[in-house]
Each structure stands twice: as C-alpha cells, then as structure tokens.
Amino acid sequence: MTDGTHLTTVETVKEAGSWLFTVRDAYGELDEVILVPCEDGVEGWINRCPHEAQRLDVGRGAAMRNGEIVCPRHGSTFDSCAGDCDNGEAAGTRLVPVETTVDDGDVYLSDRSVTVANEGGIADADTSPADDVDDDLPSSTSHIGF
Template identity: 85%
Template structure:
C-alpha cells in the first residue's frame, strides 16, 4: 500500500480537468497544488506561474487547452505532464513539481517535503468553523484582530 495521504481519484481529476488542494511545508507555510490530467494518470504542480507568481487555478479550476495549463495573466502555457513552458513571458521556466503516486486509481500525496492541509485553496485552510461563530460569511465574528 502507498504511503501518503489519499487525495482523490484519477477519474475525478480527468473528469473535472484539475483538482486543487493545499499543503503545508516544513516551515508551516501554506501553498496550493493542482493535480492535472496526463496520459498516464495525473501530475501535481505548485499552483503558481513561475513568471510572476500568478495562481494558475484561482478557484474555478485550472484552464487547460490541448494538454497545456494556461496562465490566466499572460497566456503562457505549460505542458501539463512535464511542466515546461516554451512560449510567452514564462518561456524557459518550469512549474514546481509536487510528487504524487497513483495506486488502484487513487491519487496519493507522496512528496515528503510537504504535508496535506486541506482540499481546495489556501482560503479554505485559513477558515475554520470557529472563525465564524455568528454564521455570517461576509464579516468576521469579532473585530478583536484589528489593531490601531
């Protein structure tokens, strides 16, 4: 059996086009990862264009066209299986990989440099039920975090 956190299935990534989750590095910092379809399963990449740190998936799924991830800022495209870019402002750069393993159709986070934080983006990791005790999603339940 595979070591690591079970994330999702290969079928889900292929059906949805991408799958977003959040990891925590060894310093406790959060970062987002996208899983994208590849011909032999899926690949995991840090959710950031190396050109200007633009998020590739801004919460609605990564834009993928003809097997390439499209940066929403400048339109540079990255090979979804290799991570390389050969066009636009990001030409000559490569996405940062996050190691995953597929076993029996399930995708596992196997990169030992990070740990699973949550499904979805960083915003979901920073919000917990205790943060919003009044039930109103538009405003904080307390203003005690404001300093003058």
C-alpha cells in the first residue's frame, strides 16, 4: 500500500486527458491541481500558467496536444511530463509540480505540503477551513494594517 491520499487511476487520467482536483495548503488556502498523462504514468501540476496565472483547465479538461499542455490564453505549451515551456509568452517558465505516486495503476497524492480538498475545481470545494486548521490564528501573518 502506498502512503498518501488516493486520487484516481492512471486509466481515468489517460481516458479523460487530464483530471482536476483541489488541494488545501497548511494555511487553509485552496489551489487547483491537474493530473496529466505521461509515458511513465501521470504528473501533477498546479493548474496555473506561470505567465499570467491563467487556469490551464477551466473546468472542461486541460487542452493537450502532442504530449503538451496548452495554455488557453496565449497558446504557450508545457511539456506534460517535465512542466517546461520553450515557446510563446510563457517561454522559460515551468509549471509548479505537485508530488503524486502511482502504485498498481492507482494515483495517490504524496505531496505532504497539501491535502486533498475535493475532486474538481475550487468552485466545487467546501470553502470552510479544514478541521485541522486552527481557527484562532489570524487570517494574515502580517502585523501591518491599512
């Protein structure tokens, strides 16, 4: 058995072309992640083009072409297995990885910096803080007020 939270199967990701889920970081903030097929299974990436914070999967699956993720805003393409971009407005950038593990065809979230909030996008999430987030903490770590 693999440590981590079960997400889906490699077969599901390959059939759909991509698979979207939402994670919560240690501060309770939500972020979307896409799983995309690779020759060795799947890779997980934050669902955001580093050029202008454009969502790569806007709820209909990530646009994929020849093993690359296509940014819907400017058409830059990212290697689905390495995350690198060498063309368009996002050239020279890299997608932010999220660690996943594949075990016997099942995909698990193995990145310990986040927890699974839900399948699908942020709009599908329960936006209340996670049970393990301390509600007594301030909403900001800054001591500066405006």
